[in-house]
Amino acid sequence: MIRKRPLGLAKRAEIRLFSLIISFFLVLCLLACSSHDRIAGYVHYRINYNPTTLDPAMIVDVTGGLIAAKIFNGLVRLDENLEIIPDLAASWDVSRDRKTYTFHLRRDVRFTNSRTISAADVKYSFERILDPGGKSPNTWVLDKISGAKAFLKGERSEVSGIKVTGPYTIQINLEEPFSPFLYLLTMTAAYVVPVEEVKKWGEDFASHPIGSGPFRLTEWKHNNHLLLERNEDYFGGMALTKGLRYRIIPEDLTAITEFELGNLDSISVPASEYRRIMKRDTGNNLVSSMEGINTYYLGFNCSRPPFDDIKARKAVAHAIDRKMILETFYEGRGRLAHGPIPHILRRWDAPVPPDYDPAYARRLVNAAGLKGKKIQLYVTADPEVVDIAEIIQAYLGSAGLSVIIQQLEWSSYKAALNDGEADMFWISWWADYPDPENFLFPLFHSSNHGPSGNRTRYTNKAVDALIEAGQKSSSREKRDHYYRAAERAIIEDVPWVFFWHKTDITIRQATLRNYRMYPIYSIDKGLEVSF
Amino acid sequence: MIPLLTGITFITFSLSKGLPGDPVFSMVGERSSPEIIEKIRKEIGADKGIIRQYAGYVTLLSRGELGRSYYTNRKVVDELSRKLPNTLLLAIAAMAIAVPLGILFGFFAALQKGRATDKIITILSASGISMPVFWSGLLLMLLFSLRLKMLPPSGTGDLRYLVLPAITLSLPALATLIRVTRVTVIDVMDMQFIRTARAKGLTETAINAIHIMKNALIPVITVVGLEFGSYLNGAVLTETIFGWDGIGRYAMEGIIKRDYPVIMGCLLIGTIVFVLMNLIVDIIYHYIDPRVRLHGTDR
Numbered sequence: 150m151i152r153k154r155p156l157g158l159a160k161r162a163e164i165r166l167f168s169l170i171i172s173f174f175l176v177l178c179l180l181a182c183s184s185h186d187r188i189a190g191y192v193h194y195r196i197n198y199n200p201t202t203l204d205p206a207m208i209v210d211v212t213g214g215l216i217a218a219k220i221f222n223g224l225v226r227l228d229e230n231l232e233i234i235p236d237l238a239a240s241w242d243v244s245r246d247r248k249t250y251t252f253h254l255r256r257d258v259r260f261t262n263s264r265t266i267s268a269a270d271v272k273y274s275f276e277r278i279l280d281p282g283g284k285s286p287n288t289w290v291l292d293k294i295s296g297a298k299a300f301l302k303g304e305r306s307e308v309s310g311i312k313v314t315g316p317y318t319i320q321i322n323l324e325e326p327f328s329p330f331l332y333l334l335t336m337t338a339a340y341v342v343p344v345e346e347v348k349k350w351g352e353d354f355a356s357h358p359i360g361s362g363p364f365r366l367t368e369w370k371h372n373n374h375l376l377l378e379r380n381e382d383y384f385g386g387m388a389l390t391k392g393l394r395y396r397i398i399p400e401d402l403t404a405i406t407e408f409e410l411g412n413l414d415s416i417s418v419p420a421s422e423y424r425r426i427m428k429r430d431t432g433n434n435l436v437s438s439m440e441g442i443n444t445y446y447l448g449f450n451c452s453r454p455p456f457d458d459i460k461a462r463k464a465v466a467h468a469i470d471r472k473m474i475l476e477t478f479y480e481g482r483g484r485l486a487h488g489p490i491p492h493i494l495r496r497w498d499a500p501v502p503p504d505y506d507p508a509y510a511r512r513l514v515n516a517a518g519l520k521g522k523k524i525q526l527y528v529t530a531d532p533e534v535v536d537i538a539e540i541i542q543a544y545l546g547s548a549g550l551s552v553i554i555q556q557l558e559w560s561s562y563k564a565a566l567n568d569g570e571a572d573m574f575w576i577s578w579w580a581d582y583p584d585p586e587n588f589l590f591p592l593f594h595s596s597n598h599g600p601s602g603n604r605t606r607y608t609n610k611a612v613d614a615l616i617e618a619g620q621k622s623s624s625r626e627k628r629d630h631y632y633r634a635a636e637r638a639i640i641e642d643v644p645w646v647f648f649w650h651k652t653d654i655t656i657r658q659a660t661l662r663n664y665r666m667y668p669i670y671s672i673d674k675g676l677e678v679s680f
Numbered sequence: 681m682i683p684l685l686t687g688i689t690f691i692t693f694s695l696s697k698g699l700p701g702d703p704v705f706s707m708v709g710e711r712s713s714p715e716i717i718e719k720i721r722k723e724i725g726a727d728k729g730i731i732r733q734y735a736g737y738v739t740l741l742s743r744g745e746l747g748r749s750y751y752t753n754r755k756v757v758d759e760l761s762r763k764l765p766n767t768l769l770l771a772i773a774a775m776a777i778a779v780p781l782g783i784l785f786g787f788f789a790a791l792q793k794g795r796a797t798d799k800i801i802t803i804l805s806a807s808g809i810s811m812p813v814f815w816s817g818l819l820l821m822l823l824f825s826l827r828l829k830m831l832p833p834s835g836t837g838d839l840r841y842l843v844l845p846a847i848t849l850s851l852p853a854l855a856t857l858i859r860v861t862r863v864t865v866i867d868v869m870d871m872q873f874i875r876t877a878r879a880k881g882l883t884e885t886a887i888n889a890i891h892i893m894k895n896a897l898i899p900v901i902t903v904v905g906l907e908f909g910s911y912l913n914g915a916v917l918t919e920t921i922f923g924w925d926g927i928g929r930y931a932m933e934g935i936i937k938r939d940y941p942v943i944m945g946c947l948l949i950g951t952i953v954f955v956l957m958n959l960i961v962d963i964i965y966h967y968i969d970p971r972v973r974l975h976g977t978d979r
Contacts, residue, residue, distance in 0.1 A: 184825045186832045201751040209709030284723050286708035288716055301715075355753045371754075371762070372925035373836045398834055399929075400921050402818055406826050406833040560701035560938045567705055581711070591711050602711050 186412045188376070190391030192661065192678055193414045195404045199372045199397050202355040205340040206278050206285040211579070214337045215670035216395060219377055221340035221360030224252050224271065224319075225331055227672050229665070231493075231583040233331045237266060237341060237361070247326040247623060248295075254317040258384045260343045261365040268319040272311050274341045276300070279308060287338035295324045326621045328628055332582035335671055363388045363674050372397055377675075389663070389679035408656070415657040415664060420533060423480055426656055438654045439666035440484055442491050442580035444588065447541065447646040450572055452598075452606035455519055462643040464513035465573070466503035468548035473505075474540055475649050483649035488636045490588045491580070491650045493668060496625075497633045500640050502647050510548040520549045527555045527571035529562050534575055541575075567600045576604065577651070583669060585632040589616045593639055607644035688951050689741075689944065693734050696935075696943055702726075703750050703938040724750055737944065746948070747941035749934075756945035759930060764949065766836055767926035770918070771911035773846035778853035779904055785854075786861025786900075787893070793866055801858060808855025817848040817921040834923035845922040849915050853907040860903050864896040871895075898969055905961035912957070913950040 187193060200213040205221055208214055226236040235241075238252040258266045278285045279292065281303035291297055296309030310322040323330060333339065346359040358366055363385060364377035375395040379388040396412075398404040401419035408416045418426050418436070430436040449456035449465070456462050475485055484492060487499040514520055524545075528538045535556060542552040552573075557565060566574055580587050591602030595613050598606045612635050619631035640647075657664045663677040704721050721727050725736055740747055746756035789801040824844060825833040835841045868874065869892060877887050916928040927946055934942030 184829045184832050186835060199752075202753060204753075207753070209707070284720055286712050286716055286720065289711060289713060352748065352753050370836070370925070371759070372929060373923070396835070396923075398923050400834075400923070403821065403834045403921055403923060406821055409826060410829065410833065412832070558701070558936055560703065560706050560936065561699070562701075563705040564700060564702045578710070600705060600708065600712050600714065600717060 184410050184412070186407075186410075188392070188394055190680075191376070191394045192390050192392075192675075192680075193394045193396060193412060195398050195407070195413050195416045196395045197397075197399055200375070203358040203366065203369075204355040205274075205337050205342060205358075205360075206283065206287065207355060208337045209286055211670055215673065216366075216375060216377070217337050217340060217358070217360075218362070218671045218673065219364040219393065219675045220358050220362045220366060221337075221342070222258070222362055223336070223339045223341065224254075224334050226674075227332075227335050227583065227669060229667060229672055231668065231672075233335065237271070247328075248323045250321045250323075250330065251314070252319050252321070254319070255384060256317055258361050259382060260346070260361050261359055261380055261382075262343060262346060264343060264345070266341060266343075266361055267316050268313040269316075270341050270343065271319050272308075272313050273344045275311055275339070276308055277342070277347070278338050285338070287336075290333050290336050290338040293323050293325070293327045293330060293333070295322045297324075326623070328620055328622055329582060329584040329586050332584050332587075335582060337671065363676055364393060367392075385674070386676065388674075388676045390675070393675055408658075411658065413658075414661045415655055418654040418656055420480075420482070423482065423654065430656065433659070435659060436654060436656045437664070437666050438652050439668055440491070440493060441651050441653050442493055442583055442668050443577055443651055444486055444489055444491060445483070445577040445648040445651060446486070446489070446575075447648065448574050448576060448605040449644055450569055450574075450606060451608070451644050452569060455517065455522060455524065456572060458517050459643060460513050460517040461519055463503060464510050464517055464519065464548060465545060465550070466643050466646045467506045467513065468510035468550070469541060469544045469646060470505040471646070471648050474537065478536065478540060479649065482654065483651045486647035486649050488640050488647055489578075489592060489645065490585045490632070490636055493650075494580075494583055494585050494588070495636075496629050500637055502640055503643060507548060514549040521551055523551050523553055525555050525570075525572045526552050527557060527562060527565055527574040529575075530556055530558050538575060563600075566604045569599070569606055574604070578602075580669060585629075585636075586616070586620060589632060589635055589639075590620065593635070593644070605644040607639075607642070609638060609642060612638050612642075684955065685948065685951060686738075689737070689948065690734060692947050693737065693940075693944060694730060696938070696940060697730055697733070699938070701938050703940065706937050707750055741948075746945040749942050750939050751937060756941050759942075760927070760945055760949055763925055763927050763930050766924060767912060767915075767928070769842065770845055770849060770915065770924060770926060771908060773842050774849035774853065774911055774915075775904065775908050777846060777850035778857055778907070781850075782854045782857025783861050783900060786858040787865055787888075787896075789858065789862045790865035790869065798862075802862070805855040805858040805862075808851050809859070811851065813848050813852065813915070813917045814921060816851050817844070817918060820844050820848055821921070834921075836923065836925040841922075841924075845915075845918050845924050848922070849911060849918045853903075853911075856903055856907065857900060861896060861900055864899050865892055868892050868895045894968060898965065901961060901964055901968065905957050905964075909954045909957035912953045913946075 196212045198212055200216055201210055202208055202213055203217055203220065205217055208217055222236045224236060224238040225233050228234045237254055237258055239255045241250055241252045243250055254266065254268055260266060275291055277283065278290065279288055279297050279301050281301055288301060292301065294308055294310040296305060299305045300308045312320040314320050340360065343359055347354050350357045356369060363380055363383045365380050366375065367378045368376040374397060377393040379390065379392055381387055398407060401421060404413065404416050405419065405422055407413045426436065449462050451457055472485055475481065475483055487502055526538055526541065528534045538554045542554060545552045565571055578588065578592060591597050593603060593607050593612055594616050595608040597603040615631045615635035619628045619635065622628040622631060653666060655666060660680055662679050667673045704717050704726065707720060708717055725733055748755050785801050789798045792798040821833045821844060824831045831843050832841055874887060874891055877891050913927060916932045918924065919926045919929045927949065930942065931946035934946060
């Protein structure tokens with residue numbers, strides 16, 4: 150009798166193990182249909198974070214703002230040339246003293262719940278922002294209206310400066326003439342909302358926004374995606390695409406993978422992928438860029454030593470080769486700043502900020518008695534910012550300054566800046582509206598120290614007066630005259646080292662048509678883009 | 681459980697409030713007046729003393745509520761009840777991969793002790809423990825999504841979306857389980873009772889399945905319990921890379937923004953989950969190891 154030799158224990162286990170691995174991958178292959186993840190007819194975009202809220206009263210982030218722009222409308226809006234154009238208001242008149250604005254509303258606009266919009270809705274929406282019991286952080290957008298401050302304090306039951314003078318006419322009176330007032334009305338906080346929906350949803354209106362825009366929100370899977378379906382009754386004409394899908398993808402490399410697979414139609418190019426994508430795009434013209442309305446800067450705490458001394462500030466400004474950093478580290482993804490105001494908004498000759506002069510910087514360091522003194526540079530935990538901080542540290546080190554980098558996460562960083570803890574800090578300012586005033590008043594006026602925007606605590610009464618004069622001026626020429634003078638004075642005082650205006654760079658799929666970039670998120674209503 | 685939760689909530693409440701940073705500054709954006717900051721601080725109760733704030737929170741809890749997020753204004757309870765099933769699904773899927781494979785590879789390595797296969801498995805498990813998930817996750821994504829076009833790289837949804845994050849999350853647990861199983865099986869194999877079993881004429885399969893495996897399982901179950909418990913509290917990196925909507929990302933965002941109701945909500949759920957997991961592990965011990973059975977239950 151021939152007996153089969155039994156397989157050894159190890160051998161049998163080996164075979165079992167091998168078959169298990171094979172079956173695991175087979176199951177995986179069966180499960181795996183494809184990497185395709187699209188909704189037909191929808192344009193797919195990426196956003197980095199889940200929008201915190203879509204209630205216009207509460208939005209302070211760009212992500213929330215760009216989606217709200219598709220769902221809501223204001224009285225006026227910006228066109229692609231940054232000019233004010235009608236939105237809900239068909240026309241408007243401004244009184245001779247420039248304190249009274251009368252808006253004549255279109256009569257054919259309806260919220261997506263089918264109710265027609267009237268002047269009372271505008272009044273309700275504006276008073277909602279200023280509601281003394283509300284939590285809106287955007288009260289500053291409308292507090293120039295007369296009676297707004299008294300209403301905000303709970304001293305009045307309505308804002309005296311907002312008058313409904315007819316079903317489709319609303320009059321807004323300002324305390325004082327304020328030249329960028331119409332720009333303020335293009336902002337998210339000034340969007341018009343339906344009272345009945347706000348009351349119906351209460352605090353949950355933030356997740357169930359209803360407006361009159363070209364799209365309506367049909368699904369919001371938090372931290373996953375938002376679906377916006379086109380509003381076929383939109384008064385400004387129907388969007389060319391069936392809908393928009395915003396995918397929430399926090400990780401850059403994941404987003405790039407989704408784009409490469411065709412699951413996203415357009416993405417902002419992350420810094421880590423910039424060189425590869427630019428190389429690949431040669432001749433395809435799928436990459437677009439747009440100089441953003443922003444300014445990146447190194448701010449000094451001007452309210453205490455050592456940077457209350459202009460020599461110390463100048464020493465730092467002359468010690469750093471900004472152009473070199475922009476061209477090498479930043480790979481040219483921006484334009485060198487000549488002052489606080491972005492080039493797009495400056496209608497006068499570019500001023501000349503302190504140039505790179507290491508020898509002069511060293512002399513100034515000695516003159517200011519700064520040699521060997523420890524200086525705290527506060528930055529956020531963003532890896533790119535930390536790299537920039539180290540570069541700055543090296544430049545200042547060669548000038549004889551000893552810089553200690555304090556890296557904080559965003560919430561602590563803002564608290565430290567608002568409390569004036571930092572000697573120096575790296576930060577940027579992005580436009581709320583496209584007017585030079587937005588880069589002067591909040592950032593340099595002495596009434597705005599700390600959380601209102603002037604984190605350097607810069608104080609110059611002459612600059613205050615120039616900015617105020619610009620705000621009250623009637624003509625663009627006069628405004629420019631004051632703003633130009635204010636900018637020049639600021640550059641001479643060196644409260645910041647002006648670095649650059651960052652350029653936004655996006656890449657799109659070849660199938661996407663009429664895709665455009667806009668310098669301010671609210672301009673894009675999503676009407677033109679199509680396949 | 682109640683005293684434990686009270687203690688934990690009080691400690692973390694005090695600690696998180698003691699951290700530098702203020703949620704109000706992030707809530708108001710880049711431009712806000714001190715009056716508005718004060719007003720919002722009052723609205724969210726941040727102007728009160730810490731004891732009064734804690735008392736307020738406990739009152740809220742006694743009503744079965746967890747409050748609303750400062751930023752999104754959404755109810756923390758709703759958010760958690762939406763995210764917890766996702767986290768649970770991911771954790772179960774990861775453990776479903778890690779546990780059988782980990783025990784199997786570990787057992788196999790122990791049987792092959794000293795041979796080439798054992799060495800390979802040991803090296804692979806050591807790299808599995810050392811490999812951070814943000815790296816292994818991206819490698820898997822590049823292979824299965826970008827190259828093979830088999831699986832979607834990110835999102836929360838059906839089974840297709842689950843595979844990659846589950847494999848990524850399972851890798852460290854898998855590696856740990858292989859090592860723990862291997863070591864304990866080797867220990868058990870040398871014990872007297874195994875030689876006795878062999879002398880009794882039992883087959884190798886019976887010895888492996890009944891005697892070695894059952895005895896080797898005890899430390900393995902401890903590891904599984906701990907790993908599973910930590911997965912149920914969310915896997916921040918895996919969830920972020922694969923865009924999975926789970927508790928980990930939610931808690932992380934809460935911490936970064938100092939969104940106290942979110943932090944406390946996540947912590948409360950986390951504590952309950954951890955306590956429950958420990959309880960379950962203890963109960964399993966009871967069935968596997970006669971030594972830990974309560975006196976009287978054997979009668």
